[in-house]
Amino acid sequence: xxxxxxxxxxxxxxxxxxxxxxxxxxxxxxxxxxxxxxxxxxxxxxxxxxxxxxxxxxxxxxxxxxxxxxxxxxxxxxxxxxxxxxxxxxxxxxxxxxxxxxxxxxxxxxxxxxxxxxxxxxxxxxxxxxxxxxxxxxxxxxxxxxxxxxxxxxxxxxxxxxxxxxxxxxxxxxxxxxxxxxxxxxxxxxxxxxxxxxxxxxxxxxxxxxxxxxxxxxxxxxxxxxxxxxxxxxxxxxxxxxxxxxxxxxxxxxxxxxxxxxxxxxxxxxxxxxxxxxxxxxxxxxxxxxxxxxxxxxxxxxxxxxxxxxxxxxxxxxxxxxxxxxxxxxxxxxxxxxxxxxxxxxxxxxxx
Numbered sequence: 001x002x003x004x005x006x007x008x009x010x011x012x013x014x015x016x017x018x019x020x021x022x023x024x025x026x027x028x029x030x031x032x033x034x035x036x037x038x039x040x041x042x043x044x045x046x047x048x049x050x051x052x053x054x055x056x057x058x059x060x061x062x063x064x065x066x067x068x069x070x071x072x073x074x075x076x077x078x079x080x081x082x083x084x085x086x087x088x089x090x091x092x093x094x095x096x097x098x099x100x101x102x103x104x105x106x107x108x109x110x111x112x113x114x115x116x117x118x119x120x121x122x123x124x125x126x127x128x129x130x131x132x133x134x135x136x137x138x139x140x141x142x143x144x145x146x147x148x149x150x151x152x153x154x155x156x157x158x159x160x161x162x163x164x165x166x167x168x169x170x171x172x173x174x175x176x177x178x179x180x181x182x183x184x185x186x187x188x189x190x191x192x193x194x195x196x197x198x199x200x201x202x203x204x205x206x207x208x209x210x211x212x213x214x215x216x217x218x219x220x221x222x223x224x225x226x227x228x229x230x231x232x233x234x235x236x237x238x239x240x241x242x243x244x245x246x247x248x249x250x251x252x253x254x255x256x257x258x259x260x261x262x263x264x265x266x267x268x269x270x271x272x273x274x275x276x277x278x279x280x281x282x283x284x285x286x287x288x289x290x291x292x293x294x295x296x297x298x299x300x301x302x303x304x305x306x307x308x309x310x311x312x313x314x315x316x317x318x319x320x321x322x323x324x325x326x327x328x329x330x331x332x333x334x335x336x337x338x339x340x341x342x343x344x345x346x347x348x349x350x351x352x
Contacts, residue, residue, distance in 0.1 A: 019036055020140060022049065026051045028148070029272075031051060033145055037049075037079070047070070049065075058092060074105075079106070083141065085099060086121055100125055108133060159276060159286060160293065163283065163310050166304045170310065176209070182341050184219075198273045199252075201276050202282065280311055328346055
């Protein structure tokens with residue numbers, strides 16, 4: 001049976017499920033998670049693709065490139081995409097037009113694209129003669145990018161909070177020492193997160209106490225050409241010789257303690273993904289304001305017993321008001337071993 005005639009049936013659901021699984025391989029951040037699969041007339045999956053982050057090919061283009069490399073005949077095929085193909089020019093071209101140009105005759109999408117900038121792909125493809133319609137698993141497709149969609153509506157950057165802590169949730173010992181709580185493997189992974197972000201933000205207290213560079217570096221210590229903006233949030237002056245200033249013009253201080261104001265300023269500056277690295281006060285401020293869209297938690301197998309906690313007061317007076325989180329399968333999986341440490345990838349749990 002042709003999958004396009006199996007509306008809502010097992011073959012179609014399986015194809016859309018594969019697109020959702022492909023989407024989850026990508027990183028969260030400035031762009032939505034999107035996956036795409038190409039199937040033949042019998043419903044057999046021929047190729048899969050997903051978006052790997054800002055500036056990389058979108059899922060639809062990724063799967064089309066794979067098909068072209070394999071010499072796949074696109075006649076009779078259907079593309080299943082977790083999100084309606086975009087219709088705008090950004091760092092890459094519109095996926096709607098790439099699909100039309102490639103000659104894919106049918107497209108089924110999971111969630112509609114409701115953003116002002118990118119919506120309209122289905123309309124463009126229909127006008128060019130492509131059969132386009134919404135498919136099954138729409139609720140799951142919507143849920144995949146719920147926090148990203150919220151940031152687009154609020155016109156603020158997507159926020160990742162990174163925390164490296166001991167088993168008893170300490171980020172420094174009683175004497176203030178913190179280098180290093182986690183292993184080199186975990187730190188290298190943390191630099192990969194920096195490389196994905198548009199900006200890395202810490203409080204001025206962290207700048208004064210630790211004098212961090214906040215650059216993204218490779219495991220060999222090299223500094224890639226593309227670097228995130230380095231942001232110090234707070235009212236205290238940042239010393240002229242502070243390493244965070246650098247000499248590349250990629251430093252900015254936001255003179256506020258209000259995370260809403262900080263994100264508004266950064267959004268106006270073109271930042272769409274912020275990696276918050278602390279300290280405890282800044283982390284708590286973003287959590288209290290419900291502005292953390294994902295949590296990257298590096299858990300080291302050691303106990304300190306005393307020292308600086310990972311978070312200051314979150315304003316939780318009773319268990320019912322706890323900040324609740326769930327494991328996130330996106331970006332390579334919800335739990336990963338990094339040397340002796342664990343990386344937990346979490347996102348806010350939906351309200352009960």
